[in-house]
Amino acid sequence: xxxxxxxxxxxxxxxxxxxxxxxxxxxxxxxxxxxxxxxxxxxxxxxxxxxxxxxxxxxxxxxxxxxxxxxxxxxxxxxxxxxxxxxxxxxxxxxxxxxxxxxxxxxxxxxxxxxxxxxxxxxxxxxxxxxxxxxxxxxxxxxxxxxxxxxxxxxxxxxxxxxxxxxxxxxxxxxxxxxxxxxxxxxxxxxxxxxxxxxxxxxxxxxxxxxxxxxxxxxxxxxxxxxxxxxxxxxxxxxxxxxxxxxxxxxxxxxxxxxxxxxxxxxxxxxxxxxxxxxxxxxxxxxxxxxxxxxxxxxxxxxxxxxxxxxxxxxxxxxxxxxxxxxxxxxxxxxxxxxxxxxxxxxxxxxxxxxxxxxxxxxxxxxxxxxxxxxxxxxxxxxxxxxxxxxxxxxxxxxxxxxxxxxxxxxxxxxxxxxxxxxxxxxxxxxxxxxxxxxxxxxxxxxxxxxxxxxxxxxxxxxxxxxxxxxxxxxxxxxxxxxxxxxxxxxxxxxxxxxxxxxxxxxxxxxxxxxxxxxxxxxxxxxxxxxxxxxxxxxxxxxxxxxxxxxxxxxxxxxxxxxxxxxxxxxxxxxxxxxxxxxxxxxxxxxxxxxxxxxxxxxxxxxxxxxxxxxxxxxxxxxxxxxxxxxxxxxxxxxxxxxxxxxxxxxxxxxxxxxxxxxxxxxxxxxxxxxxxxxxxxxxxxxxxxxxxxxxxxxxxxxxxxxxxxxxxxxxxx
RNA sequence: GGAUCCGUGGCUCAGUGGUAGAGCGCUUCGUUCACAUCGAAGAAGUCGAAGGUUCAAUUCCUUCCGGAUCCACCA
Numbered sequence: 001x002x003x004x005x006x007x008x009x010x011x012x013x014x015x016x017x018x019x020x021x022x023x024x025x026x027x028x029x030x031x032x033x034x035x036x037x038x039x040x041x042x043x044x045x046x047x048x049x050x051x052x053x054x055x056x057x058x059x060x061x062x063x064x065x066x067x068x069x070x071x072x073x074x075x076x077x078x079x080x081x082x083x084x085x086x087x088x089x090x091x092x093x094x095x096x097x098x099x100x101x102x103x104x105x106x107x108x109x110x111x112x113x114x115x116x117x118x119x120x121x122x123x124x125x126x127x128x129x130x131x132x133x134x135x136x137x138x139x140x141x142x143x144x145x146x147x148x149x150x151x152x153x154x155x156x157x158x159x160x161x162x163x164x165x166x167x168x169x170x171x172x173x174x175x176x177x178x179x180x181x182x183x184x185x186x187x188x189x190x191x192x193x194x195x196x197x198x199x200x201x202x203x204x205x206x207x208x209x210x211x212x213x214x215x216x217x218x219x220x221x222x223x224x225x226x227x228x229x230x231x232x233x234x235x236x237x238x239x240x241x242x243x244x245x246x247x248x249x250x251x252x253x254x255x256x257x258x259x260x261x262x263x264x265x266x267x268x269x270x271x272x273x274x275x276x277x278x279x280x281x282x283x284x285x286x287x288x289x290x291x292x293x294x295x296x297x298x299x300x301x302x303x304x305x306x307x308x309x310x311x312x313x314x315x316x317x318x319x320x321x322x323x324x325x326x327x328x329x330x331x332x333x334x335x336x337x338x339x340x341x342x343x344x345x346x347x348x349x350x351x352x353x354x355x356x357x358x359x360x361x362x363x364x365x366x367x368x369x370x371x372x373x374x375x376x377x378x379x380x381x382x383x384x385x386x387x388x389x390x391x392x393x394x395x396x397x398x399x400x401x402x403x404x405x406x407x408x409x410x411x412x413x414x415x416x417x418x419x420x421x422x423x424x425x426x427x428x429x430x431x432x433x434x435x436x437x438x439x440x441x442x443x444x445x446x447x448x449x450x451x452x453x454x455x456x457x458x459x460x461x462x463x464x465x466x467x468x469x470x471x472x473x474x475x476x477x478x479x480x481x482x483x484x485x486x487x488x489x490x491x492x493x494x495x496x497x498x499x500x501x502x503x504x505x506x507x508x509x510x511x512x513x514x515x516x517x518x519x520x521x522x523x524x525x526x527x528x529x530x531x532x533x534x535x536x537x538x539x540x541x542x543x544x545x546x547x548x549x550x551x552x553x554x555x556x557x558x559x560x561x562x563x564x565x566x567x568x569x570x571x572x573x574x575x576x577x578x579x580x581x582x583x584x585x586x587x588x589x590x591x592x593x594x595x596x597x598x599x600x601x602x603x604x605x606x607x608x609x610x611x612x613x614x615x616x617x618x619x620x621x622x623x624x625x626x627x628x629x630x631x632x633x634x635x636x637x638x639x640x641x642x643x644x645x646x647x648x649x650x651x652x653x654x655x656x657x658x659x660x661x662x663x664x665x666x667x668x669x670x671x672x673x674x675x676x677x678x679x680x681x682x683x684x685x686x687x688x689x690x691x692x693x694x695x696x697x698x699x700x701x702x703x704x705x706x707x708x709x710x711x712x713x714x715x716x717x718x
Numbered sequence: 719g720g721a722u723c724c725g726u727g728g729c730u731c732a733g734u735g736g737u738a739g740a741g742c743g744c745u746u747c748g749u750u751c752a753c754a755u756c757g758a759a760g761a762a763g764u765c766g767a768a769g770g771u772u773c774a775a776u777u778c779c780u781u782c783c784g785g786a787u788c789c790a791c792c793a
Contacts (some may be wrong), residue, residue, distance in 0.1 A: 167791095192793085211793060258792060266793055275791040332792080346791090380722070384789080485722095486788075520730090522786060553741080556732070558723080560786075567730055570742045577755045588752035632732070636740075651752080 007686045008544070011128055019699045020059075020130040022070035024470045031067035032475035033059055034459055034508065035131060036483045036491075037139060039078035040116045041085050044123040045525055046568075047517045049535035050551040051482060054514065054631060056129045057552070057678040058480060061626045063130075064674065064703040070475050072462050073124070073131035075117060077140045079451035083399040084174060086112050102398060109399055126539050127548070128681050130699075137462045139454045140401070147461035148401045148454045149427045151498070156425050160355045163417040165287065167270070167277035168349045168392060169335065172295030173342040176396040177349055192330035194263065196323050197223060200239035200248050207232055207240055207251065208325055210262025212332065213272070215312040217242065217320075218301045219288035222250050222268035224279055226257040229264050243323040244316070245300075254279050271348050287348050295345060309345075350415075352394040352403060352447070356497070360385040363497040370496070371510045373629055374558040377485075381493050391494075393450045400448030408434040409441040456494035459507035466502075477505050480629075482512035485558070512629050515559040522562055533565050538572055545680035546575035552631045552679060578639060579683050582676075585647055586687050589665045594658050601663035608664045611650040614641060615668055616706035622675050623703070635679055642672055666691075671704045 004013050014020060022030075033055050038048055059071040086109055090096055097105050117138075124131070137144060155161045168177035193214045199205040207223055223240050225232040232251070239248040249268075256275060257266045270280030271289045280287065289298050297304045297312045304312045317324060335344040364385050372378045394403060407415045408422035411434055417423060424430040424442065433440050454461070459481070463472040477499075483492060492511065499507035518524055525532045538547045550571035554561040603612055618641045625634035646668060654661035670691060677684040677698050688698040 209793085213793080256791080261792060269793090273791075273793070275793070278791075374723095376722075380788090383721075387789095489789085516787085518786090553731080559731085560723080562730070564730090567742085570730080573755080574741055577753095580755050581753065584753035584756090586752085592752065636732070640740085647752085648757085655751095 003689060007682050008126075010682055010685045011125055014130065014697065014699065015133075017697065019063075019697055020071070020132050021134065022068055022132050022475075024068075024474050026068040028066060028068035030070065030474050030479075031059075031062040032070045032072070032478045033480045034462065034478045035071065035073045036481070037074040037076035037137075037455070037458065038120065039081055040075050040113050040120075040138075041078050041081050042116070043119055044535065046533045046535050046538075046551075046563075047484065047525065049123070049127060049547070050517060050555055051484070051514060052124065052129050053127060053548045053551050054482060054512075054555055054629075055480075056127070056131075056681075057548075057631055058626070058629070059130050060678040060681060060699065061703070063699055064677065064701060066702065070135070070471075071129075071131040072135050072137070072475075073129070073133060074137040074139070074458070074462060075120060076451065076455055077113070077138065077399060079395055079397055079400045079448065080174060080176065080178065082109075082113070083397050086399070097398070105398060123535065126536065126544060128544055130681070135462075139451075139458075139461075143464065144454060144457070144461045145401060146427070147457050147465055148449065149404050150466040151453070151457055151502070152404055152449070153425050154502070155354055160358070161352060162355070163350060163352045163394075165348050166351050166353065166392070167274050167346055168351055170293060170345045170347040170349065171337040171342055172293065172345055174337060174397075175293065177347075177351055177392060177394065178337060178344070190330050190332065190334070192262070192328045193317070193320075194325040194327070195243060195267075195320060196325050197240040197243060197249075197267075199235055199251075200241055205235070207235060207265050208263045209265050209267045211267055212330060213269075213313070214320065214324075215297065215301070215304075215309060215316045216269045216272045216290045217244050217267065217316065218290040218297075218304075219269050219271045220249055220267045221270060221280065221285045221288060222252055222283065223265055224252050224254040224257050224268050225265045226259045227253050227255055229253070232265055243320055250283075250285075252279075252283055254282075272346055274346050277346070277348070289348065291345055291347070293347060293349070351392050354391040354393055356388045356391050359497045359501045360388040363493075363500045366500050366504075366506055367496065369506045370508065373510065373512045377488065377511070377513055377558075381488060381496070384489055384493060385497070391450075393453050394445075394447040395450055396446070397448050400451065401454055402448050403445035405445040406430050406442035407445070408437065408439065409443050410434065410439050411436045415443075415445065452490055452494055455491055456498045459495055459499050460502065476503075476507075478508040480510045480512065481508040482514060484516055485513045486516065488513070510629070513558050514555055515557070515561055517554060518560055518562050520562050520564040520567075522560075533563070533568055538568055541569070542572035542576045543579065543682075545579055545683045546572045549575035549578070549635055549679060552635045554632070556632050557629065578643065579680065581643060581647060582683060582687065585642070585651065585669060586690065588651065589662075589669050590691060593662065596659050599663065601660070603664055603667075605657070605660065605664075607650065607653050607657075608661065611645065611664065611668060612707065614645050615671060619671070619675065619704050619706040626678065631679070638672070638675060638679070642676075646672070674698060674701050674704050677701075 002013065002016065004010050035055060036051065038044060055071060059069050063069045087097060089112060090100070100108065171178050190212050192210050192212055194208050194210050195214060195217065196206040196208050199207065207225070209223060211217070220242050233253070235251045236253055238251055240251055241247070242249055256279060257264065268276045268279055268285060270277045270285055270287045272291060288300060290301055291309060292298050295309055297307045299305050301312065304315055307315070336342060337344060364382060367378060367382055370378070404425055404427050406424045406426055406429065411422040422434050422436050424432065430442050459476065459478055463469060463476055465472055495507050499505060516524065535547065550568060553571055554563065601608070603609060618637055621637045622634045625631070625637065651665070654665060673684045673688050685698050689695060
């Protein structure tokens with residue numbers, strides 16, 4: 001045999017014997033678990049370690065129950081977050097996107113991706129994750145690319161895609177539109193300026209407007225007041241004069257203007273504010289820009305052109321002069337980019353959108369078929385789907401699936417989109433000629449797709465969709481998916497909507513939301529705060545199985561937990577002691593086995609009956625807790641039984657009748673090893689082979705079943 | 719502004735319609751042959767507050783206080 005000599009080497013043994021491989025041809029019933037692909041960015045943190053240990057425990061449990069288990073691993077290319085991390089790396093070397101150029105940048109990006117990939121695999125290895133590595137998927141792999149293309153093409157053909165001038169949240173630093181969900185809000189102290197707009201032809205009449213962004217006044221196209229404004233309603237239909245440009249702008253009313261904020265009058269700047277954009281659309285107002293995509297002032301602002309916003313704001317105030325009626329201190333939530341913390345500029349940009357209404361509607365009808373844990377997430381997701389907004393899917397990045405749209409350079413140089421325009425939806429350069437000019441010069445859309453456009457397809461793309469593969473028919477819908485609650489909309493909702501849209505089926509039967517591990521103050525672990533706890537260090541210090549057990553103890557569904565290096569150490573130490581206890585129990589039972597021990601017993605002694613009954617209870621509890629994804633309860637039951645019932649109690653009693661008790665001791669111990677295997681794979685496997693030197697892997701053992709009451713007493717031979 | 723979650727011994731967390739649990743920490747004792755990475759014994763909580771439902775509530779409902787998270791166009 002090629003068995004390892006050290007406990008930690010069992011992982012390679014399992015790999016060599018392909019014990020993690022799923023087999024689509026197997027007659028066994030399938031059980032499929034889809035790994036949420038971590039972002040190829042930085043290292044895997046403690047939260048990942050918990051998440052993946054949970055999946056691994058389930059996979060090992062289901063294998064022992066006799067299922068053909070597929071635990072499918074993968075990694076996400078993570079558009080914006082990868083690109084910004086990589087660009088920071090480049091900056092350290094004095095390089096940048098611009099300096100490298102598109103082709104070279106991509107080449108180096110892929111190299112960087114490989115480095116991160118390598119560190120991911122190291123973490124998975126030392127945690128003992130039993131995934132089917134031959135089936136690993138990266139979201140930019142060619143098969144995924146095909147699936148993403150199919151998704152895009154299908155949406156296009158069904159008229160669910162459009163491209164248009166639209167207000168987007170623009171990050172000037174990343175140079176791309178970002179989604180609402182990628183923004184954070186920071187409380188900032190700013191000034192609120194009250195600016196007077198003179199009524200046209202009435203030099204003594206004014207409407208006063210409150211604004212925190214006077215520099216955008218250049219792009220004002222109207223003044224809106226709330227309906228029946230007592231002071232200002234008389235001006236409706238008249239014009240006001242833009243105090244900076246002198247242009248005449250209409251005065252309108254709109255119920256979306258807040259009665260109790262500022263003066264009840266709102267300057268309408270559709271180019272720089274989402275609400276203004278909406279009001280502008282409804283009133284057919286033009287769109288002007290005072291700020292461009294790099295966060296600098298446009299030509300519209302004349303001599304301020306080219307300045308940064310902050311500088312321009314001060315100069316604008318000077319220009320306004322007496323038009324500024326008063327200034328108040330104003331603290332409000334300013335949207336910033338979640339990743340680089342740059343203040344977001346709402347801007348008009350040409351972006352691609354998916355019409356989500358019909359897709360969400362369809363999903364809503366089947367949402368109840370998914371078993372959510374905790375249960376209330378069904379309602380939370382349903383509410384979101386009912387109020388769904390269109391999905392902005394284009395990103396001005398280089399890292400991602402480039403939008404598979406080609407424009408005829410001759411007939412459609414401005415990249416207009418429409419069924420009758422000179423454009424083609426195709427994965428690679430179209431070979432056809434342009435219908436209008438007969439030429440074949442095609443230019444691809446510059447932008448890439450939002451990361452979640454491919455991640456949303458994850459449950460399908462990983463199984464070869466749109467091909468009708470054997471894997472797809474066997475393992476889809478997935479039995480189990482899990483993730484952190486914070487990406488319930490970004491990822492989970494979209495997977496559900498997309499899968500149901502394309503297959504009429506839910507993507508997964510059980511959806512488990514684990515809590516988030518936080519630091520002792522309740523804050524998320526993050527690189528910038530430097531409050532992370534390295535799973536690698538814990539494993540070095542306390543070994544794998546104790547670390548896994550400590551993580552399970554924090555894994556109650558939906559519950560966030562606070563922890564620290566010290567608290568993790570405490571819990572790990574506890575389970576390290578537990579592992580030691582287990583080894584000592586082994587020594588007592590097997591190494592100090594009495595020569596005259598019985599080889600068979602009917603467990604008729606009162607003490608045997610009692611412990612066997614406890615063991616039966618334990619088997620039922622652990623099984624049920626695993627079936628219900630309550631891993632923290634399963635480990636607690638095991639800990640209690642093995643330490644207190646078995647070691648402290650029965651084992652002590654057995655010393656008085658050792659020869660008689662030996663078969664019972666062995667039966668209980670080996671059963672416990674099997675029950676422990678999902679949680680403590682290395683320790684259980686190692687002790688299993690010490691007990692049975694000739695045995696196969698414990699992975700291939702059957703999951704224990706409790707002995708029914710009517711079967712007791714029964715005879716056990718050792 | 720809307721929604722959700724949490725508030726249990728010193729700390730971090732389980733749990734439950736019917737005398738409160740774990741780990742760590744703390745106190746006392748113990749190195750006899752599985753284990754001092756241990757064992758035995760113990761102190762410690764009116765289960766955030768107030769109402770309500772119930773024979774019975776820490777557990778269900780309402781309100782409030784405190785903490786957190788998510789969503790949202792407040793200029």
